[in-house]
Amino acid sequence: MLRKGILPILFAVLISFAGTRLVACAGPVWPSHEEQLFLDAYRDHVKVDATDDEFARADKLYVEAVKVLSETYVEQIDVPVFVQNSIAELDGLEVEDPSPTGVVGAVLDENLHALDPHSAYMTPDMFRRLQESTEGSFAGVGIVISLDDEKRIRVVSPIDDTPAARAGLQPDDRITHIDGYEMNGEPISEAVRRMRGRVGDPVTLTIMRGKESFDVTVKRARIEVPSVTAATIDSDIAYIRVSRFDATTLEQTQDYLSQLQSKIAKPRGIVVDLRRNPGGLLDSAADIADQFLTGGLIVATEGRGERKLRRYEADVSDYFDGVPMVILLDRGSASGAELMAAALRENGRGVIIGERSFGKGSMQRIMPLTSGGGVKITTGYYTTPEDHIVQGNGVVPDIEVLRADEEEFEREIDLAHALPSRRRDPRQSLASVDAKSCERDITMDRFGGAVEREKAKAETDDGKETDAEAFRDSVLECAVGYFEGGSLANYRNQLEPLLRAGL
Structure with a gap:
């Protein structure tokens, strides 16, 4: 514990x-x-x-x-x-x-x-x-939605075994009304608010499918939203992705890590994917980092005047002890994801591949007020095991992967009224590689009822829809290349001694 x-x-x-x-x-x-x-x-x-x-x-x-x-x-x-x-x-x-x-x-x-x-x-x-949101579940209908180009509510996909899925909702359906309220031009938050409610209460969705319009009435249910997925890569590399840190994430992580260990007799490596992870509960992030660490500081907090507040210490690693590790980060990795990655690297456990992270390293408290509601107030900064602060700085990868489709992206320090940065990690990337240079064909065997392979679709230039799996995850392929022979593996001989030395 x-x-x-x-x-x-x-x-x-x-x-x-x-x-x-x-x-x-x-x-x-x-x-x-x-x-x-x-x-x-x-x-x-x-x-x-x-x-x-x-x-x-x-x-x-x-x-x-x-x-x-x-x-x-x-x-x-x-x-x-x-x-x-x-x-x-x-x-x-x-x-x-x-x-x-x-x-x-x-x-x-x-x-x-x-x-x-x-x-x-x-x-x-x-x-x-x-x-x-922090409990990992909510009462709703069970669909992932987005706004289309005409600001209509679009169904991205129904979640398996939920009221929406059982009612026959399909990807690309448009929700034009919720309980008779017109949704055209309304933000996603308003659609979410209207679809959520008490378990068992009905909600009527007006669906536009092609040129056909019809009503679907479903009863709200408790929707469990998994935050962890897992797979084996090329049969001997463990892969686990954590998309956020909530109250159920640790249990899911331990379950999948146990399954991975039973599936892979001699693991060549493990990939911990924290890309696009916006954070979550700090306790959850620290607990999951602890699954890979035999000891040492995971994260600490400091308040006004740099006064030290809390320390999270690791106990004993239970999973993949001694197996080479790669942690994937990108510009969307924030807060708990950044702190977990920094803890694993600064404790000599793994190398970071990808992009510099978002740079959100401040701590907030939610204080309920007796008059109703509450205030969320920034009360401190998080510090890494080496006493660096990621606020405004982000976490720099050991190996930076440059993507051709990279777009402009605001990080924490670009936000209005962002808190200033403090005590940045002086590390620089050991190398920058072009994503295409380490593309390789890999085989991913995903498993677990809650983590079936997404059936997302994307449009090609000719307007036809094609399975999104046809598009390469070149950053992940770079990570796999770190464990194999080839150009990227050459850096392993430089990085592993630094890890063991705690540098």
Whole structure:
């Protein structure tokens, strides 16, 4: 069992990125003189029929939020300036909910976002959905959706053995209405909100399939969303992909690692794929890193003034001990994925192949407020075993793979109000290789009922649809080449001694 350090955590939750903690806020709070100025000012911007109880709840919301912000934010907050900014925000404020809590919540959200991209106010509904996302399951119909070029809701694929799949929904179906509400031009988040609900409650989807339109009524069910897939490559290389870190990811990982060990008598290597992994629960990311480490520091946290807060130490590796490892990262790998990769490399366990990662290395806490909802506040930075910080820097791969289809991409440091970087890892890539230079034919044998090979499709130049498996994963093929003979394997002789020396 992973040792978690000396500061207990009550609960951990995430929005897209790792390291968010739930902390209760309790006890009476009273407005300061500056805060009272805002409480007086916002009353002119709410609906005219607001009650005294609504005002009291909103007043408490604001004062509580400022209190926890001033006590826990990663940098010292100038409260009078924060309050003045809140007052200035009122004149240009546009809100859908003109109630007192709606106005105060919107002001808080704007001013928290002005501190950094990850601090925010959360309504009670947002807080509930956040908890669902970290549990690895939710109540819905079981489909993956996207927006098409005409901003219509497109079904990418139904999830196996869910109400949507049993109702016969198909890839490329368009959802035009949900319970009679027209969805054309609506964001994906609105479609998700309307399709989710209580288990057993029905929802009616109006489907456009070609020129045919029809209604499908399905009952919502608990949808389990796997976060881990696994395969064998060329029969003797283990492959495991972790797409996020939630409450069920460790159990899934251990199950697949056990299966991989039973399938491969003499493994030549193991590939841990963390590409496009946006993070998740920090405890989950640290626990999964621990499956490969016999000891050492995995990750630590530091707060205001670089004060050290927590340490996550490894116990004993259970899986593929001594087997050469490659960790795959790309620009979409963030937070927990970056920290796990850095921990494995800095403990001498594996090499990183791919792209420099996103660079999100800050820690957030979710603090529920007694007035309803909560605030998500950045409270610290994560540090790697060698005391580097990935915030704004990302993790640099040992072998960088250059892709011809590479596009411009914003990383953490490019976001508005991004926190500054600190103590970057001085490592540079040992080599940069063109993805096409190490393409090879590989055979992947995927397994597990929840990880059947995706049947995604893509369009070719002639407009015909073709199986997406026809497109090469050249970065993965480069990783396989690291274990074999050839140009990329030449770097193994340089990297492995560095790993063993802890460099």
